[in-house]
Amino acid sequence: MPDPFLDLPARLVADPIPGDNAAAMSVGELSSRLKRVVEGEFGHVRLRGEISGYKRVASGHCYLCLKDDAAVIDGVIWKGQAASLAFRPEDGIEVIATGRLTTYPGRSKYQVIIERMELAGAGALMALLERNKARFEAEGLFAKSKARRTLPFLPRRIGVVTSPTGAVIRDIIHRLEDRCPSHLLVWPVKVQGDGAAAEVAAAVRGFDALPADLRPDLVIVARGGGSIEDLWAFNEEAVVRAVAECRIPIISAVGHETDTTLCDYAADLRAPTPTAAAELAMPVLADVRLTVGAHGQRIERCARRHVERGRERLDALARLLPTRDRLLGPQRQRIDDLSGRLDRGLERHVVRARGTLDRTGAVLRPALLDRRVESARQRLNDLGRLLASVDPDAPLARGYARVTGPDGTTLATAAAARAAGAVTLHFRDATVDAVIDGGRAERARAEVTPRKAAAKVDQPTLF
Incomplete structure (x- = not known):
């Protein structure tokens, strides 16, 4: 198929339009010229608008849009400026942004580089305050169901987070001296401006991280009165979380009685003024006494x-x-009765014993006693001779031996000796242990028997 552009008239391609003799400009060159013009014309701008589409990327830079009823403009907050913001940007907040206008050639867009941003008036601050309050309450940071720590009655140490040069610390010191002197630990911080919220949060966490022997029993976060902008550091998330997570009981005494901050909701107790915080922290010593x-x-x-x-x-x-006489009367009477009977019994016993002695004296004669003693001696001698005759070891002196078994019993027969196996031979002067050997004993009897028989034949009889 033929190319239709090849069929165009040559004059439409080669001949320029009359009067159009300007050189062609590249897109990049146009973008650079626009950038110089915009930045030169709008090097410093101050815009008021509502934040929309706010996001913070991993690099730390923040991107957002500022809008009003008529237009929308993109905005960028570089990482360094984002860290120094006095509040956390959120969608729907009306702010005043200060910066410079520039272009982004990659997308043919213009945008504002925000160097500083502040809330647009008390209404915007209050809206942000209510929004943050609802968010923190949803997280449970100051839910009423959270167990509130009980303040110590007489704290030994009191920590104070406040400015070291303001009137607040002097009021607290004077009030504590009037009521009951205590050991005071002051952590100096900024209470207003850039970095104030970070310092207050670090002070609260610092008190909480102290060792147990140095940690205060109570912490007072205090600041004098001021506008909502002046007190805004105590509405920051870092302070609220530090106060809510602290293990030490905390009294929030920020501003005057009508001022309320998010720190008050996160603390264990809110005091209307710093002076009232000192009164709540320590009782009057005289009242205690x-x-x-x-x-x-x-x-x-x-x-x-x-x-x-x-x-x-x-x-x-x-x-x-009952009385003593009532308790002891019968016993006393019984004792008297028994004592009388005892006297009479003793008299009868003495009379009876005297009569027995008289009869015994008449019976006991010397001759009769001698005969009785002699008769007893004769019986004793007979028993001694009988005992000597039945002594089993008496024949040992005449050459006999007594045979006993392992258990010490006397063996009277050969069968008993063979059954015992091991025997003990008791002689006159000592004992000998022996073992019964059945075979040798039989041979010994066989050899001895003829000799005994011959001896019997040759031995003359006595009868």
């Missing part, structure tokens, strides 16, 4: 009343008890 004295008197009265009631009960019980 009066209270202790009153409690001591009550304790004494209670103890005395207890003793008196005990004495009354004791007296009532004592009246119910």
Whole structure:
């Protein structure tokens, strides 16, 4: 198919339009010229508008749009300026942004480089305050269900987070000296302007991170009165989270009585003024002494009343008890009766014993006693001779031996000796252990038997 552009008339391609003799400009050159013009004309601008499409990327830079009823302009906050903002930008907040206008050639757009940004009036601040309050409350940072820590009655150490040069710290010191002197730890911070919120949050976390022996028992976050812009550092997220997460009980005393910050909601107790915070932190020493004295008197009265009631009960019980004479009267009478019977019994016993002695004296004669002693001696001698005759070891002196088994019993027969196996031979002077060998014993008897028989034949009889 033929190209239709090849068929165009040559005059339409080669001949320029009459009067159009300007040189062609590149797109990049046009963008550079526009950029110089815009930046030169609008090197410093101050815009008022509502934030829309706010986002912070990983590099730390922030991108947003500023809009009003008529137009929209893109905005950029570089990382360094974003870190120094006094508040956290959010969609829907009306702000005043200060910066310079520039273009972005890559997209043929113009945008404002924001160097400083502030909230546009008290209405915008209040709207942001309410929005942050709702967000923190949804997270549970100052939900009423959160357990509030009880303030110590007499704190040994009190930490104060405030400016070291303002009137607030002097008021707190004077009030504590008037009520009850205590050890005061002051953490100096900025309470207004750039970096104030970071310093206050760092101070609260610093007190919380101290060792137990140095950590204060109570912390007061204090600042004098001012506008909502002046107090805005105590509405920042860093301060709210630090106060809510602190393990130490905290009293928030920011501004005057009518001022309210988000720090007040996160703290354990809100004081209308710094002076009132000192009064809430420490009781009056004189009142404490009066209270202790009153409690001591009550304790004494209670103890005395207890003793008196005990004495009354004791007296009532004592009246119910029988007297000593009633308890011991029957026993005394019994003792008298027994003592009389004892005297009479002793007299009868003495008379009976005297009669027995008289009869015994008549029976006991010397000759009769001699005969009885001699008869007893004769019986004793007979028993001694009988004992000597039955002694099993008596024949040992005449050459005999006594055979006992392993258990010490006397073996009277050869069968018993063979059954025992091991025997002990008791001689006159010592004992000998022996083992019974059945075979050798039989041979010994076989050899001895003829000799014994011959001996019997040759031996003359005595009868």
